[in-house]
Amino acid sequence: MAGSARARGLALRPHAKTHKCVEIARRQVALSNGGLTLATVAEAEVFAAAGLDDVFLAYPVVATGPRAERLRALAERVRLRVGVDSADGAALLAAAVPGLEVLVEVDSGHHRSGVVPDAAGEVAAAARSAGLHVAGVFTFPGHSYAPGERERAAADEAAALSVAADALRTVGIEPRVSSGGSTPTAALSTVDVLTELRPGVYAFQDAQQAELGSADLADIALTAVATVVSRGRDRAVLDAGSKVLGADRPAWTTGFGRLPDHPAARVVALSEHHATVTFPGPAPAVGEQVRVAPNHVCTAVNLADELVVVDGGVEVDRWRVAARGANT
Amino acid sequence: MAGSARARGLALRPHAKTHKCVEIARRQVALSNGGLTLATVAEAEVFAAAGLDDVFLAYPVVATGPRAERLRALAERVRLRVGVDSADGAALLAAAVPGLEVLVEVDSGHHRSGVVPDAAGEVAAAARSAGLHVAGVFTFPGHSYAPGERERAAADEAAALSVAADALRTVGIEPRVSSGGSTPTAALSTVDVLTELRPGVYAFQDAQQAELGSADLADIALTAVATVVSRGRDRAVLDAGSKVLGADRPAWTTGFGRLPDHPAARVVALSEHHATVTFPGPAPAVGEQVRVAPNHVCTAVNLADELVVVDGGVEVDRWRVAARGANT
Numbered sequence: 001m002a003g004s005a006r007a008r009g010l011a012l013r014p015h016a017k018t019h020k021c022v023e024i025a026r027r028q029v030a031l032s033n034g035g036l037t038l039a040t041v042a043e044a045e046v047f048a049a050a051g052l053d054d055v056f057l058a059y060p061v062v063a064t065g066p067r068a069e070r071l072r073a074l075a076e077r078v079r080l081r082v083g084v085d086s087a088d089g090a091a092l093l094a095a096a097v098p099g100l101e102v103l104v105e106v107d108s109g110h111h112r113s114g115v116v117p118d119a120a121g122e123v124a125a126a127a128r129s130a131g132l133h134v135a136g137v138f139t140f141p142g143h144s145y146a147p148g149e150r151e152r153a154a155a156d157e158a159a160a161l162s163v164a165a166d167a168l169r170t171v172g173i174e175p176r177v178s179s180g181g182s183t184p185t186a187a188l189s190t191v192d193v194l195t196e197l198r199p200g201v202y203a204f205q206d207a208q209q210a211e212l213g214s215a216d217l218a219d220i221a222l223t224a225v226a227t228v229v230s231r232g233r234d235r236a237v238l239d240a241g242s243k244v245l246g247a248d249r250p251a252w253t254t255g256f257g258r259l260p261d262h263p264a265a266r267v268v269a270l271s272e273h274h275a276t277v278t279f280p281g282p283a284p285a286v287g288e289q290v291r292v293a294p295n296h297v298c299t300a301v302n303l304a305d306e307l308v309v310v311d312g313g314v315e316v317d318r319w320r321v322a323a324r325g326a327n328t
Numbered sequence: 329m330a331g332s333a334r335a336r337g338l339a340l341r342p343h344a345k346t347h348k349c350v351e352i353a354r355r356q357v358a359l360s361n362g363g364l365t366l367a368t369v370a371e372a373e374v375f376a377a378a379g380l381d382d383v384f385l386a387y388p389v390v391a392t393g394p395r396a397e398r399l400r401a402l403a404e405r406v407r408l409r410v411g412v413d414s415a416d417g418a419a420l421l422a423a424a425v426p427g428l429e430v431l432v433e434v435d436s437g438h439h440r441s442g443v444v445p446d447a448a449g450e451v452a453a454a455a456r457s458a459g460l461h462v463a464g465v466f467t468f469p470g471h472s473y474a475p476g477e478r479e480r481a482a483a484d485e486a487a488a489l490s491v492a493a494d495a496l497r498t499v500g501i502e503p504r505v506s507s508g509g510s511t512p513t514a515a516l517s518t519v520d521v522l523t524e525l526r527p528g529v530y531a532f533q534d535a536q537q538a539e540l541g542s543a544d545l546a547d548i549a550l551t552a553v554a555t556v557v558s559r560g561r562d563r564a565v566l567d568a569g570s571k572v573l574g575a576d577r578p579a580w581t582t583g584f585g586r587l588p589d590h591p592a593a594r595v596v597a598l599s600e601h602h603a604t605v606t607f608p609g610p611a612p613a614v615g616e617q618v619r620v621a622p623n624h625v626c627t628a629v630n631l632a633d634e635l636v637v638v639d640g641g642v643e644v645d646r647w648r649v650a651a652r653g654a655n656t
């Protein structure tokens with residue numbers, strides 16, 4: 001990802017919510033020579049403590065209550081930029097951290113946070129009036145998470161960021177940063193509109209990415225090692241449930257995860273401590289181990305205290321999920 | 329729940345996977361004068377360290393690798409009973425802990441682990457031959473988690489446990505324990521078949537139970553306090569996403585959780601750090617706080633390090649989620 005971004009003249013700011021792991025973040029910034037994207041003040045506090053001091057919180061951070069004081073303390077320690085998508089949010093941010101650098105979030109089709117691109121100028125003007133420094137615009141083309149939608153989502157991203165940049169210019173702000181990207185769209189991003197990519201999942205890949213076609217099953221670096229605890233002829237029950245894999249299950253996926261070593265197997269049901277898996281042939285026996293790739297690696301990692309690092313089947317290290325649970 | 333079980337002559341063995349919290353477990357066993365149900369060896373290790381020493385692992389525990397040694401150590405510290413649903417599993421258990429007390433798991437309609445009730449005698453005989461002590465049978469009527477299915481699931485539970493008990497008698501084993509129950513079925517359990525109930529969720533209740541009719545929204549004791557971070561006219565985006573609430577979302581639910589103070593609001597989308605909520609009238613403003621009840625409290629609690637105990641709106645204590653992450 002770092003090589004691909006560099007070759008296209010794009011900054012890479014990996015979203016570290018995927019791994020929440022200092023050792024991986026250090027490797028990423030060494031390769032990209034840039035900063036990190038994070039989702040929460042709590043995550044930024046963890047990474048700042050480890051010396052990772054260039055952070056974009058790609059989120060409409062609302063600075064109320066204790067979070068205002070934490071944000072102020074964070075801004076004194078690291079080079080900080082945050083998202084904003086409302087005049088109310090801008091006023092709260094400016095009260096907490098005068099002069100804070102912000103990007104205006106626009107909705108490029110995912111319909112979550114962010115204003116319509118045309119309204120970016122209005123938010124930017126409000127942020128400037130409140131005393132914030134508006135550095136540009138960002139979006140998350142999350143509607144890329146559906147089969148066959150990557151190209152359209154990447155086009156929507158470019159269109160939304162382009163309109164938003166023009167909206168900033170109409171209020172007299174020249175955007176320096178135009179930030180987008182997701183793992184499915186990263187390779188398709190429009191280089192004459194974007195300046196920065198923020199993919200996260202690529203660090204490990206996961207079953208969703210394999211089913212979307214943005215990764216091969218064999219490329220998935222993070223798996224849970226599960227044991228067969230119960231068995232029928234064509235199915236087995238594994239001891240990795242939603243408290244290990246996470247329960248993410250979009251309608252377009254084939255199940256609740258994939259088994260990279262059994263590509264035709266399907267995880268047809270998941271409860272807290274059980275994964276029910278069908279096999280085209282005989283299922284593995286009680287006591288056997290299998291590897292399971294979660295559907296969504298970001299939520300699976302957040303359930304683990306540490307990552308076991310394996311090279312050629314041999315454990316070589318353990319890395320702490322330092323920002324596990326740091327979600328506020 | 330303790331009063332209801334006592335009045336019907338049933339033992340109550342609350343499933344503490346719901347709360348993973350020593351302070352709550354102590355209150356439960358004080359009320360029920362009995363033991364706990366748990367799902368994993370790791371959970372039992374945590375509760376044993378706190379002196380909670382009567383444990384049923386309602387799970388087909390497979391004693392391979394390091395888990396065999398941990399199970400042996402656990403059996404020396406606590407009064408331990410575990411589930412078994414195969415001859416292979418029984419052989420592994422017996423090798424790890426000779427003489428261990430087991431219940432045979434039967435499938436009463438949830439189709440997860442457990443053998444068909446007729447086969448319980450065969451598993452029991454294998455377990456006895458391997459050197460285990462077979463104390464009875466258990467089931468989880470998990471198909472009670474669907475609207476209008478509680479009565480049928482409770483009837484299936486009784487039928488399955490009854491057939492399973494007879495199957496044990498045909499191999500010369502008189503079952504002392506016939507264990508079932510879930511929060512939706514607990515009040516409907518057949519007292520002349522069951523000896524023990526193992527509900528878990530009732531300790532807090534959650535959005536699923538409210539939508540199933542086994543709790544009122546106002547009865548839900550555990551909520552996440554979320555802040556509005558983005559807003560449209562009829563919708564708001566909250567900062568409690570799947571990394572706080574969990575992503576459980578059965579097709580029959582109205583969304584990804586409920587807002588007890590806004591019963592008509594719907595959580596229509598959930599991502600890691602965003603909950604998109606529609607409101608019938610104007611949505612709350614950016615910066616306002618709302619309470620969100622998770623769909624499935626068991627997975628939500630497993631995402632938190634501590635519970636804030638509130639009485640009349642005032643924080644009175646903080647309890648550690650001591651077995652958070654203890655899922656293996």
